[in-house]
Amino acid sequence: MPTTTFEVTGKFDSPADCSTLLYAPLEEAATYRHSTVYEFDFDGDAEKLEGFAYRILVDYHAQELHSGDDPAIKDFGFFLEIGMKPGALDNEKEAILSYYQALKDPGFELTSLKILRRYYIFGTDQPATFVRDMCNPAVHVWRVG
Amino acid sequence: MIFTEKAIYRQIPLLDLDGPALFALSQDMKLSLSEEDMLAVQHYYKNTGREPTDVELEVIAQTWSEHCKHRIFSAEITHTSSSGEEVVDSLFKTYIKEPSEEIFEAKPGFVLSAFHDNAGFIKLDDERAICLKVETHNHPSALEPYAGANTGIGGVVRDILGAGLGANPVANVDVFCFGAPDTPQSDIKGDDVIHPLGVMRGVVRGVRDYGNRMGIPTTGGAIQFDPAYIYNPLVYCGTAGVIKIKDIDKQMAKDLKIVALGGRTGRDGLKGATFSSAALDTDSHEEDQTAVQIGNPIEEKKVADCIFAARDEGLVTFLTDCGAGGFSSAAGEMLSDVGGEIFLEKCPLKEPGMESWQVFISESQERMVLAVTPDKVERVKELATIYGTEATEIGHSDGTGILRVWHHGELVCELDNNRLHNPPRQLRTSRWTPDAPDNSHTWADEDLGASLDGMLGDFNICSRAPVIREYDHEVQGNTLLKPLAGATGDAPQDGSVIGIDGSDKAMSIALSLLPEWGKYDPYRMGKACVDECIRQLVLTGGDPDQAAILDNFCVGNPDDPEELGALVEACKGIAEAALAYGAPYISGKDSFYNYFQTEDGPVSIPTTCLISGIAVVHDRKHTTGSSLRKAGSALCVIGAGSGLMGGSVYARRVGITTAEVPDLDCAAALARYRIYAQARDAGQILSAHDLSEGGLGVALAEMGFSMKAGIEVDIDQVDTPATATPAQRLFEEQPGRILLEVDPDHVDSLRDLFADDSFKHIGSTTTGTSDLVIRDAAGVELLKADLAELKATWKGTLAEFY
Secondary structure, three states, X not given: OOEEEEEEEXXXXXXXXXXXXXXXXXXXXXXXXXXXXXXEEEEEOHHHHHHHHHHHHOOOOOEEEEEOOOOOOOOOOEEEEEEEOOOOOOHHHHHHHHXXXXXXXXXEEEEEEEEEEEEEEEOOOOOHHHHHHHOOOOOEEEEEO | OEOOOOOOOOEOOOOOOOHHHHHHHHHXXXXXXXXXXXXXXXXXHHHHOOOOEHHHHHHHHHHOOHHHHOOOOOOEEEEEEOOEEEEEEOHHHHHHHHHHHHHHHHOOOOEEEOOOOOOEEEEOOOOEEEEEEEEEOHHHHHHOHHHHHHHHHHHHHHHHHOOOOOOEEEEEEEEEEEOOOOOOHHHOOOOOOOOHHHHHHHHHHHHHHHHHHHOOOEEXXXXXXXXXHOOOOEEEEEEEEEEEHHHOOOOOOOOOEEEEEEOOEOOOOOOHHHHHOOOEXXXXXXXXXXXXXXXXXXXXXXXXXXXXXXXXXXXXOEEEEOOOOHHHHHHHHHHOOOOEEEEHHHOOEOOOOOOHHHHHHOOOOOEEEEEEOHHHHHHHHHHHHHOOOOEEEEEEEOOOOEEEEEEOOEEEEEEEHHHHOOOOOOEEEEEEOOOOOOOOOOOOOOOXXXXXXXXXXXXXXXXXXXXXXXXXXOOXXXXXXXXXXXXXXXXXXXXXXXXXXXXOOEEEEEEEOOHHHHOOOHHHHHHHHHHHHHHHHHHOOOOOOOEEEEEEEEOOOOOOHHHHHHHHHHHHXXXXXXXXXXXXXXXXXXXXXXXXXXXXXXEEOOOEEEEEEEEEEOOHHHOOOOOOOOOOOEEEEEOOOOOOOOOOHHHHHHOOOOOOOOOOOHHHHHHHHHHHHHHHHOOOOOEEEEOOOOHHHHHHHHHHOOOOOEEEEEHHHOOOOXXXXXXXXXXXXXXXXXXXXXXXXXXXXXXXXXXXXXEEEEEEEEOOOOEEEEEOOOOOEEEEEEHHHHHHHHHHHHHOOO
């Protein structure tokens, strides 16, 4: 069963100060941008899935949809990807799945959806402080890339 | 829709276990039941002649948990204090229920419901009643601040929805206790402890995202910062509601259908009641993930709208919310006397493969349980469809007095409700024998201006605007006195006032907590908290004789006799004050085991008592704010000081922890508040502010933050012992005192009104300047500060972090 990944970024976003993510300021000045990554496990027509994703995930005035596994934003120090643990309710995921389940003949079958917030960090390559302050092992899974 | 396909449950052998083995079983199953409890369970099953199922044990654990049964408040406590030894037969009965019942008798027809429904009601007018409920959500918020606080608000809103046949929520209030946001990471002694700044951000946003999305204004709150809350933050969430008096009473009967309304049932929130009744440690994060629920406010809004429609169509016979313990507690409460059957295979689920106990105990959010006559079930289902939610018949009442839970034809739970609701009574010992206070400190202060500036920048006094501005306090259009008001819309107020649709009357809401006082004198803390709440209700427009209050206690380790002793003393204080003010308790809650095992030993929170209250405002025009209105006014103080500095913000800042905490004559204070109310209603008060944290100095500055005028005060006019230093006069926190702004023409008439009290004209508001000037009787300037600069300090502290 294939997995396809979409990443949604903001067209008008600019790097923001990392201190708003952390509990104490970093020694170096660091900034960040963020995106949302959707990983669909599916069967069926990939083009129809992409159409579905563009229709319901993206505000086409202010956002862009990127397909594939390559990070949409470049030249970062590292990224930190955070998602909800399996079994923890993710309201956005529930809303997407409820919309999908109400469709008649979408052309594909969704078997799984993972939603991850991806934070691209610029100006430092030390993820430990970000992991400590942003990731809660009670409800999150995370990956540094 | 997803349902279970089969019953999954097991028998738990315990009839042949000894005490220690029973306790080990409780620990393995995370039941949080003591050895004595387990022996009582074993005795019950020996009488029935069979082993229990896991469903039954989980139901008993939830029902007998501290969170659900308040066993410490019902315990027999042998208490030792400086007065000797005494036996307290139930803190709840002695210090909350009996004093309140005395007041109910003295004020017939005022309290319409208390201590048995999801919230207590007082009469507003001939047609309507108002209520308030406050709950804590501490342990979940320590683990996952956003979700924990989010569902804390969701839960207390459901309490209001489940009060009577459905009260309408009209205002939220929130009180938080955190570690300081600038706590160095090195001060946090434990792995996976979320930094206080992270806790604050998560909690504030969690509360925001539930209350705002449900369209309920957040009109009041408080935040306390103390290092003891680093590991155990406290999150109090409250909701006020309105109901037609005819919709208050509800009665279960046999032959009713039990209908689940709202969201589906999942594995989120499992074991929340037993989890919240246990202490946290560093393993809690990994092990207790399922105990953190995730909220969906849009779903709850749909549920609320459906309930109101069903109520107004006369469809509902009984109603309660699904909170701690999920269906087991909701159905158990409804069927505790009448008995009935629940069928778990009928419960719609979020996910497949759930075991029988999981379906019955799950605390998935946004669910209510109704009891309706059979002929009304279909209409309830139609309304659910109209409002975009789900209604499912899951059982019925049958008059047997026994709760039976079936799952695909198998009896997974059969419990005698009389036995279920009578856990073994706890016997405890407590003591409160502190050292005598030391009042020898001289309280000299070379730079009162710097001290005042420092106080205004203190985390416990500074502006909460960055937090307040997260919350919608205007939605519903009835907020008459907002949390930040005054001419520039950013000055603090003593409480909030909510207009009630369809009524000429309004309600005032106020909150008080003084944990710093509780470290040294919990009895006086209790009295002062009740006083401050009543005072704020009255200052803002409420009738002092039509006020009702709630007690919410958070305690560290109740197994420590000293910590339990502090609670006993605090209860004595709140009882004495409630009787003196004639303000009954209409609801309350408690939260224990707020302590954390660090690598250096346990860290407990100070005994934290939140007293919240509501009062009837007879005329919306009586609403009064705390900000200066104009130049050329007279400034007066009612109530005398004592010079005692114990527990004050000033004393904490200069490092004095041994000074005496002030006491209070509640009867004299009530007389004062009645006269104040008279003057207020006659239009003689321009603005009024309570003297509380930071004393007169902070109160003057806060009133001045409207920037309508400067302030000049003769500090020697303040009524306090002659030996008091200027610092004591400015910063003591003697309860019961009020700072008034009045027209100069009214000073003499007010002095006559307060002839039997302490009434001092201490200064005036000045024109053409924004200076706060304090002089002595000889005219020597003791303090001169620019209110704009003081305001910048006051506004800047928290803004740096949030």
